[in-house]
Amino acid sequence: MKFGIVFFPTVGPRDKPAPQYFDEALRLVDLAEELGFDHVKMVEHYFFPYGGYSPDPVTFLAAAAGRTRRVRLGTSATIPAFVHPVKLAGKLAMLDNISHGRVDAAFGRAFLPDEFAAFGIPMDESRDRFTEGVEAVKLLWTTPDAVWEGRFHRFGPVTLLPRPVQEPHPPVFVTSARSLDSVAAAAAAGHHLQTVPNAMTVPELRERVDLFRTEWASAGHAEPGRIHLTFPCLVAADAQEAARKGGFDEERNNAAISLAVRSWGSTTSTAYPGYEKLANIGRGVSFEDKLADDKLLVGSPDEVRARLERIAESYGDDITLSLGVHSGHLSVDDAVTTLRLLADEVFPKLAHDGA
Amino acid sequence: MKFGIVFFPTVGPRDKPAPQYFDEALRLVDLAEELGFDHVKMVEHYFFPYGGYSPDPVTFLAAAAGRTRRVRLGTSATIPAFVHPVKLAGKLAMLDNISHGRVDAAFGRAFLPDEFAAFGIPMDESRDRFTEGVEAVKLLWTTPDAVWEGRFHRFGPVTLLPRPVQEPHPPVFVTSARSLDSVAAAAAAGHHLQTVPNAMTVPELRERVDLFRTEWASAGHAEPGRIHLTFPCLVAADAQEAARKGGFDEERNNAAISLAVRSWGSTTSTAYPGYEKLANIGRGVSFEDKLADDKLLVGSPDEVRARLERIAESYGDDITLSLGVHSGHLSVDDAVTTLRLLADEVFPKLAHDGA
Ligand SMILES: [Ca+2]
Ligand SMILES: [Ca+2]
Ligand SMILES: [Ca+2]
Ligand SMILES: [Ca+2]
Ligand SMILES: [Ca+2]
Ligand SMILES: [Ca+2]
Numbered sequence: 001m002k003f004g005i006v007f008f009p010t011v012g013p014r015d016k017p018a019p020q021y022f023d024e025a026l027r028l029v030d031l032a033e034e035l036g037f038d039h040v041k042m043v044e045h046y047f048f049p050y051g052g053y054s055p056d057p058v059t060f061l062a063a064a065a066g067r068t069r070r071v072r073l074g075t076s077a078t079i080p081a082f083v084h085p086v087k088l089a090g091k092l093a094m095l096d097n098i099s100h101g102r103v104d105a106a107f108g109r110a111f112l113p114d115e116f117a118a119f120g121i122p123m124d125e126s127r128d129r130f131t132e133g134v135e136a137v138k139l140l141w142t143t144p145d146a147v148w149e150g151r152f153h154r155f156g157p158v159t160l161l162p163r164p165v166q167e168p169h170p171p172v173f174v175t176s177a178r179s180l181d182s183v184a185a186a187a188a189a190g191h192h193l194q195t196v197p198n199a200m201t202v203p204e205l206r207e208r209v210d211l212f213r214t215e216w217a218s219a220g221h222a223e224p225g226r227i228h229l230t231f232p233c234l235v236a237a238d239a240q241e242a243a244r245k246g247g248f249d250e251e252r253n254n255a256a257i258s259l260a261v262r263s264w265g266s267t268t269s270t271a272y273p274g275y276e277k278l279a280n281i282g283r284g285v286s287f288e289d290k291l292a293d294d295k296l297l298v299g300s301p302d303e304v305r306a307r308l309e310r311i312a313e314s315y316g317d318d319i320t321l322s323l324g325v326h327s328g329h330l331s332v333d334d335a336v337t338t339l340r341l342l343a344d345e346v347f348p349k350l351a352h353d354g355a
Numbered sequence: 356m357k358f359g360i361v362f363f364p365t366v367g368p369r370d371k372p373a374p375q376y377f378d379e380a381l382r383l384v385d386l387a388e389e390l391g392f393d394h395v396k397m398v399e400h401y402f403f404p405y406g407g408y409s410p411d412p413v414t415f416l417a418a419a420a421g422r423t424r425r426v427r428l429g430t431s432a433t434i435p436a437f438v439h440p441v442k443l444a445g446k447l448a449m450l451d452n453i454s455h456g457r458v459d460a461a462f463g464r465a466f467l468p469d470e471f472a473a474f475g476i477p478m479d480e481s482r483d484r485f486t487e488g489v490e491a492v493k494l495l496w497t498t499p500d501a502v503w504e505g506r507f508h509r510f511g512p513v514t515l516l517p518r519p520v521q522e523p524h525p526p527v528f529v530t531s532a533r534s535l536d537s538v539a540a541a542a543a544a545g546h547h548l549q550t551v552p553n554a555m556t557v558p559e560l561r562e563r564v565d566l567f568r569t570e571w572a573s574a575g576h577a578e579p580g581r582i583h584l585t586f587p588c589l590v591a592a593d594a595q596e597a598a599r600k601g602g603f604d605e606e607r608n609n610a611a612i613s614l615a616v617r618s619w620g621s622t623t624s625t626a627y628p629g630y631e632k633l634a635n636i637g638r639g640v641s642f643e644d645k646l647a648d649d650k651l652l653v654g655s656p657d658e659v660r661a662r663l664e665r666i667a668e669s670y671g672d673d674i675t676l677s678l679g680v681h682s683g684h685l686s687v688d689d690a691v692t693t694l695r696l697l698a699d700e701v702f703p704k705l706a707h708d709g710a
Contacts, residue, residue, distance in 0.1 A: 018452040018517035026421065026453075046441065052516035053452075055445030062414045063453050066381065066421030083442055086401065086473050090410030097373040097408075098381075098418050118441050118510045155473045161407035162373035 001312055001350070002320040003342065004039030005032050006076050006230055007060070010256035011328030012049035021053055024332035026063060028325065031336060033068040035343040039104060040064055041076035041322055046115050050260035053328075058091045065099040073099055076230070076322065077108030077175035077194065080133020081126055082119045085153055086160070088133065089140035093164045101165035106173035106194045106228075107134050111272060113263040123269040128152075134172065134191070141169035173228060176208065183208045187215030192226040194322075198295050202314065205229075209315050226320060229311075233297035233323035234334065235304050235341040245330055246298030247287050252329040297323065301345035309351060356667055356705070357675040358697065359394030360387050361431050361585055362415070365611035366683030367404035376408055379687035381418060383680065386691060388423040390698040394459060395419055396431035396677055401470050405615035408683075413446045420454040428454055431585070431677065432463030432530035432549065435488020436481055437474045440508055441515070443488065444495035448519045456520035461528035461549045461583075462489050466627060468618040478624040483507075489527065489546075496524035528583060531563065538563045542570030547581040549677075553650050557669065560584075564670050581675060584666075588652035588678035589689065590659050590696040600685055601653030602642050607684040652678065656700035664706060 007025050009016075029040050042060040045051025054060055061073040073095065080088060096103040109130045110116065116123045132150045139146045140160040147156030164170055173194040174186040186193055193212045197205050209227060216225035234249060236242035258279075265279035290296045294307045294314075311321070323342075326335040362380050364371075384395050397415040400406025409415055416428040428450060435443060451458040464485045465471065471478045487505045494501045495515040502511030519525055528549040529541040541548055548567045552560050564582060571580035589604060591597035613634075620634035645651045649662045649669075666676070678697075681690040 012516065013518060018449075019455050019520060022449075022453045046445065047513050047516060049516075054449065055516070056413070056442065056449055058411070058414055059417045059446045059449045060453065062417035063421030066418030082439065084437065084474055087411065087438055090401065091414045094373075094377075094409065094411055094414045098377045098415065100374050114513070118513050119439055120509060154475060158402050158469070158473050161367065161402060161404075161410070163368060165374060 001308065001317050002038040003347070004037050004041065004072070004074070004320065004322050005325050005339070006041040006043070006074075006322040007054070007326060008043045008051055008076075008324050009053040009326075009328045010049055010051070010253050011053070015049065016328045018053050021328050022060070022063075024328075024335075025060070025326060026067065027332060028335055028339065029064045029068060029071070031339050033071045035339060037071060037339070038320060039072035039074050039322070041074035041104075041106075043076050044078050044108075045112070045260070046118065048112075048114070048256070048260040050256040058095055061103075062095055062098060065095060065102065068099075070102075072102045072104055074104035074173075074322075075106050077106035077173070079108055079110045079115075079130075080137065081110060081121050081129035082115070085133050085136035085140060085148070086155065086158070089137040089160055092137070092170060093141065093160060093162050096164045096166060096170050097162045101170075103164075103166065103170040104173060105137075105170045106175050107137075108175035111275060111278075112260055113267040114260075123267075124271045125152075126271055134174075138169060138172065171226065173226070178204070180208065180211060183212050184215045187212045187225060188219050190219065190221050192228070194228040194230070196230045198230075198232070198290070202293055206314060209319075213316075224318070227315070227318075228320045228322055229315065230322045230324060231295070231297045232327075233304075233325050233338060233342075234330070235297070235299065235301060235338045235346065236334070237300065237337075237341065239300040239303060242299050242303070243291075245334060246296060249327055249329050250287050250290070250296065253327055256327075297321075301341050304342070305346045305349055308346070312351075356663065356672050357393040358702070359392050359396065359427070359429070359675065359677050360680050360694070361396040361398070361429075361677040362409070362681060363398045363406055363431075363679050364408040364681075364683045365404055365406070365608050366408070370404065371683045373408050376683050377415070377418075379683075379690070380415070380681060381422065382687060383690055383694065384419045384423060384426070386694050388426045390694060392426060392694070393675060394427035394429050394677070396429035396459075396461075398431050399433050399463075400467070400615070401473065403467075403469070403611070403615040405611040413450055416458075417450055417453060420450060420457065423454075425457075427457045427459055429459035429528075429583075429677075430461050432461035432528070434463055434465045434470075434485075435492065436465060436476050436484035437470070440488050440491035440495060440503070441510065441513070444492040444515055447492070447525060448496065448515060448517050451519045451521060451525050452517045456525075458519075458521065458525040459528060460492075460525045461530050462492075463530035466630060466633075467615055468622045469615075478622075479626045480507075481626055489529075493524060493527065526581070528581070533559070535563065535566060538567050539570045542567045542580060543574050545574065545576050547583070549583040549585070551585045553585075553587070553645070557648055561669060564674075568671075579673070582670070582673075583675045583677055584670065585677045585679060586650070586652045587682075588659075588680050588693060588697075589685070590652070590654065590656060590693040590701065591689070592655065592692075592696065594655040594658060597654050597658070598646075600689060601651060604682055604684050605642050605645070605651065608682055611682075652676075656696050659697070660701045660704055663701065667705075
């Protein structure tokens with residue numbers, strides 16, 4: 001297993017001012033670099049204290065690139081539907097050059113009605129815009145004199161500058177929602193998988209991981225497929241302290257998503273079957289049940305190590321975990337403690353490969 | 356006078372690989388920070404070795420923000436026509452937060468037919484898209500529950516996150532082409548002026564500077580209007596070495612712009628009267644004539660100091676100069692020498708205020 005950190009701020013100006021949040025996040029980037037973590041990632045969201053501090057993840061990742069030399073830099077994810085592919089391909093290529101080839105490019109469809117409304121994009125176009133956007137970006141990255149004649153964009157021949165550093169292009173991840181078709185299509189296309197265990201049951205996640213591996217293998221790609229799973233994470237020396245802080249953070253994160261998805265209460269889209277239930281999110285699975293399912297990496301070092309061993313058993317030990325260590329609701333010191341305890345007391349004792 | 360540096364790479368992969376260019380540029384950012392320069396800026400261009408290494412200036416400026424604490428960070432300029440205002444306002448606000456309020460936001464219309472074609476934007480819409488984009492970005496920065504009903508965009512009510520740090524918003528500059536109307540409109544709107552002396556004659560520039568000051572004063576803005584002028588700059592201890600290197604760089608820059616504007620040979624637009632002459636650029640004014648007009652800050656420290664004194668006499672000593680010290684065609688060591696000689700031997704001896 002490999003481990004990185006993912007930033008998903010669920011704070012707004014009244015919770016923690018954005019300059020402070022970014023200072024703290026960059027301090028954690030420096031620590032991730034120092035401690036040998038695989039990657040740092042940043043989300044893309046708008047308007048709400050649900051990732052809204054980061055409408056452009058590349059901007060944050062570039063600040064991280066400017067002060068690091070080793071750690072990889074990932075979007076988690078970026079949304080092709082909201083930007084022209086020349087712009088998206090261009091800024092990710094700049095980041096790949098500034099960082100000497102450290103970009104992991106994850107793309108997502110987005111699912112919040114208010115975001116689509118602000119950009120004037122019908123939600124029913126989200127899958128087609130996602131697919132066209134990812135393909136157009138890959139074409140720009142790989143092909144001089146690129147010509148694109150799509151449903152939403154037409155351009156070319158143009159030769160993107162700068163050319164990306166990584167060959168043939170930065171690794172492409174798809175942030176999958178729940179659809180099995182999407183997982184299979186990603187594997188077939190050679191797109192790696194990034195997903196959130198918290199959004200499904202253990203059997204559902206295992207089904208998707210297995211499907212991805214099977215489809216990847218049958219497609220005959222030269223490189224191994226990568227699976228990145230995102231987990232909230234809080235480690236403290238004292239188990240009760242960890243549970244108390246982890247529970248508080250979980251509660252605040254649930255409140256943030258409830259607010260952001262509220263407009264699903266009055267939205268239905270054939271492109272998002274069942275999503276209108278999102279308006280009731282947070283009233284479902286309890287903190288204790290999530291802990292019991294190892295959906296939250298919360299606990300003492302020994303407890304978290306045991307969770308990681310079970311996760312490796314369930315999903316394979318060739319996965320990568322992206323740890324949500326700083327929503328912004330707790331002190332940055334808690335996140336520092338989490339990273340240090342992971343590096344000092346958890347990873348060295350893992351039966352499976354540590355970071 | 357204040358002084359900063361502006362990056363306008365005119366190299367492509369065969370001249371200098373982009374990772375090397377960005378490494379060198381960030382080394383110069385560190386030096387600008389250390390030597391007390393006012394700002395670093397980055398251009399926005401696409402596809403050609405005429406700024407094309409930087410399709411997204413905010414990405415570069417964020418890398419600079421991640422490693423500095425004092426120097427200001429400027430777009431030079433960014434193009435509202437090519438991106439949704441929510442995206443542009445959002446990433447500039449992120450940069451303003453990450454940098455603790457160091458953003459100077461300059462906006463431009465763009466003028467290269469190939470760039471408009473790639474984004475599917477008619478050039479005849481460029482002025483209206485520019486005006487609408489700048490106003491929409493300012494509304495998002497200043498106004499919670501912002502509602503925009505424009506010709507090209509409709510959104511709201513939305514509250515942008517993060518809120519910018521600077522009050523009421525980051526300083527807005529307009530990168531003026533030649534139009535007197537644009538200069539007057541900028542001053543009336545409270546937009547500062549950024550312009551390129553090389554694109555006009557000395558009397559034309561003086562007319563625009565005077566007009567901007569007059570209109571700014573009659574508009575009664577509380578803050579003083581700022582004028583940023585961009586100059587290519589190469590200083591060397593030996594005057595002949597400076598002239599030789601400065602001449603070589605000028606020649607390469609002219610070749611780069613000739614290639615980028617070639618499509619003007621087959622383009623006319625009522626929105627850009629006379630621009631089709633751009634295809635002949637570089638065949639006009641000689642290096643020696645530009646030196647004689649102080650359009651190029653090339654020479655020994657004493658020569659460049661004399662040029663700066665004449666510039667302060669011509670345009671006032673409350674202007675800010677953005678120095679193009681690294682097109683990429685010369686060694687970065689030449690740019691380092693330029694910055695050190697400016698800081699050590701030129702600025703301290705200026706009769707007018709130095710940096
Ligand atoms: Ca390539
Ligand atoms: Ca293993
Ligand atoms: Ca603290
Ligand atoms: Ca404000
Ligand atoms: Ca003075
Ligand atoms: Ca050198």
